[in-house]
Amino acid sequence: MPDGEDIPHLVDLQEEPDVELLTARDSNHNQYWLYTRSNPDTAQIITYEEKESITNSSYNGKKPIKVIVHGWNNDGNANVNRMVKTAILDTLDANVIVVDWKRLASSNYVSASNGIPAVGDHLGHFLTWLIDTAGGDWNEVHLIGFSLGAHAVGIAGRTTKRKPARVTALDPAGPLWVGNPHALNTSSAHYVEAIHTDGGFLGMSEALAHADFFPNSGKHPQPGCWISTCSHSRSYRLFASSIYTDHFVAKRCNDTTEAHNNQCNGSEFNMGNCDINKRGSGIYGLSTERKWPF
Incomplete structure (x- = not known):
């Protein structure tokens, strides 16, 4: 499994979870790092149930809310957070909240995986408190999660006071999550999208969202x-x-077999982007290039 810089580490899926860590009173207390166009590079920490941490920040309840959740062996400075946060703020005036759950994420994979329900639940309660306290529009809330973080945002979306507009799951983690009742599903937001790039190994190969995209099979x-x-x-x-240029045009597949063979020729639907009003359903395939911007 990769760490925050995509370096692989050997994982034992039969390893015993760290019960002491999972049962610690504050084991589910994520950190919430706020970035805006006023502070695009230096995080402001918003602390759950501490109103002063909001009033002393650049948070603006009249602007969209984008939330990013990293995966295993990552932290708030992980590459996924840096890349997606920068792309959002370069193209949209928004509140970007990076969820740092490094205490659990830095434990063994089994422990981190078992802790995901608590991470997602805490995020859901945090967002409810944030919007109730400082304003915000649930129709402007977009949750983005990578790997284990994809399941965390799915859980958060099922925990919040109101359903978020959109969830984007970036190669949702596969190990220990196929058939897991806590896994991402379509009840997590009005529109749930999954982008699968390593299905059958580190990611899931099954369709589990409103719209599932299978680039390059x-x-x-x-x-x-x-x-x-x-x-x-x-x-x-x-x-x-895709946030910068929205150029990934996918074609609808009849089933996942067509998607896994990159043989889809149905109606077109764009993969990715940050359109909060995006809606659609089905299984889609497309081809991309080898290097940025792909």
């Missing part, structure tokens, strides 16, 4: 990738690129 190797971790992280690189 949705599995390893993605063009220009030699190791699976590169294919896994390709999901957020494609998404970041």
Whole structure:
């Protein structure tokens, strides 16, 4: 499994979880890092149930809310956060909230995976408190998660006071999550989108959203990738690129078999972008290039 810089690490899926960590009173207390166009590079920490942390920040309830959640062995400074946050602020005047859940994320994979329900639940309660306290429009809330973070935002969307407008799942984690009742599903937002790039290994190959995209068959190797971790992280690189130019035109597939064989020729629907009003459904395939902007 990859860390925050896409370096692979050997994982034992039979390893015992860290029960002490999972049951610690503050084990689900995420950190919330706010970035806006006023502070695009230096995070402002918003602390749950501390109103002063909002009033002393650049948060503006009249602007859209974009939330990014990293995966295992990552933290708030992970590459996924940097790339997606920068792309959003370069193209949209928004509140970007990066969720840092490094205490659990830096534990073994089994522990981190078992802790995802608490991470997502806490995020859902945080967003409800934030909007109730400082304003915000649920129709302008977009949750974005990579790998384990994809399931965390799915849980958050099912926990919030009102349903978010959109969830984007970037290669949702596969190990320990196929058939998991806490996994991402279509009840997490009005529109749930998944981008699959390493299906069957680090990511899920199953369709689980309103719209599921399978670029380059949705599995390893993605063009220009030699190791699976590169294919896994390709999901957020494609998404970041799509925010700038929205150029990934996918075609509808009859089923996942067509998607996995990149043989889709149906109606067109764009993959990615940050359009909060985006709506659609189905399974889609497309081809991309080897290098940025792909």
